[in-house]
Amino acid sequence: MLERDGSSREGSEPDSPFDRVALGRAVRGARLAAGLSPEVLAARSGVPLEDLIGMENATQDCAVRDVHAVAHALAxxxxxxxKSCCVDQ
Structure with a gap:
């Protein structure tokens, strides 16, 4: 829950309209649909494997350029x- 100043009651960052978990699910789903392993997708996209795994597991923020590279590698x-990660739509 956000306070009027935009801060969270729990003392964490303000809620964001970006759903990192949904993005990770979308990337993983597209990768699996393409029949690719994380290693192959990392090589094709140029995104380091640890960053790709972090993207899929929603354990780290990712750069737009990395998501863009992954999208191209997955066609x-x-x-x-x-659009999968925008919660205000």
């Missing part, structure tokens, strides 16, 4: 991955 529209 899926970038917007399809991004």
């Amino acid at each position: 899926v529209p970038f917007k399809n991955l991004i």
Whole structure:
């Protein structure tokens, strides 16, 4: 729950309209649908394997350029991955 100043009652960062877990699920789902291992997708996209795993597991923030590179390597529209993680739509 956000306070009027935008801070969270729990003392963490303000709630964000970005759902990192949903993005990770979308990336993993597209990778599995393409029949690729994380290692192959990392090599094709140029995204370091540990960053790709962090993206899929939602354990770290990811750069837009990395999501874009993954989308191209998977031959899926970038917007399809991004729209999955926007919670205000």
